Amino acid sequence: MLVLAAGACAWPAWAADPVTDALQKAYVPYRAALFKTNAGQAGESAEALKQAQQAWAQVTQLVKSQPTVPYANDALMAKTLTGVDGYYAVAAQQVAAGKLTDAHATLESVRDLLSELRRQNQVIVYSDHMNAYHAQMEHLLDEGPKWLQADGGLPKLAAQAGVLNYLAGLLASEATAAAQSSPEFKELLGAVTRSVEALNAAVAAGDRALIEKAIGQVKAPYSKLFIKFG
Known part of the structure; x- marks a missing residue:
């Protein structure tokens, strides 16, 4: 498995609304955590997960203070916010226990949650x-x-x-x-x-x-x- 400077490239926001932009920015450290757990790098996985959790906290704060179209009336958004939080918490515990394969599988579920949120709101990135x-x-x-x-x-x-x-x-x-x-x-x-x-x-x-x-x-x-x- 190749070794990269995971997450080194924070690509410019692609969407027209602030929440999707924030979701995409938070996806950068998420990708790093996904990659590091798959590569079996325990210490770097823990750090990447910490950064992913911090980025997700910023998304949560933005959604609470500035709900925007197309997500403003979507009940799935609240479930997604808590769901991602939960998966990150479980993955962090698994990394701490040295269960990187399990942590990687847990993190895969984050991708599914975000994909479903976008699909339901007809957002494509x-x-x-x-x-x-x-x-x-x-x-x-x-x-x-x-x-x-x-x-x-x-x-x-x-x-x-x-x-x-x-x-x-x-x-x-x-x-x-x-x-x-x-x-x-x-x-x-x-x-x-x-x-x-x-x-x-x-x-x-x-x-x-x-x-x-x-x-x-x-x-x-x-x-x-x-x-x-x-």
Whole structure:
């Protein structure tokens, strides 16, 4: 697992309302905590979680003092605020106990809560496209090796690789103008795109050894893009 300066890039706010902007800013230390727990870095996980909790406290204060459209009349917002608080508290306990894998799984639930909040209020941010790619990628990583060994599994692999290719295209087309002008973003996105192209080429060739290799090379480029811009 690659080692990065997690959360070093606080990307400019993307939304038109203050609450969504605050949610996106708080997502930066959250990504760092998610990454550090997955990497098994106990001390850095604890620090990242502390920063994530502090950022979330600022979101909570803003929502209480300045409820804004589209969330002003949404009962799910209150549940989300307390839900994220709860997950952070549990994750902090798990990190303190050295249970980083459990903490990572707990933190995954934060992403689901925020995604559902945005979905219900018809708010779309770049993180939603990153999440869609992540879900498809994890499905491919879980099922791809099984399909590779099964009779008639190649057509399933081809279909799923095609979906991943489509979602990779959205990572490019739906990026903000600021991201698209960033050399670092272009480099990281290019690595994701090349990994998906290599997978699709291997599937099209029907080369099982190449397919297996390509599947194993999909996650790392995504992780790099996610931690900086996801």
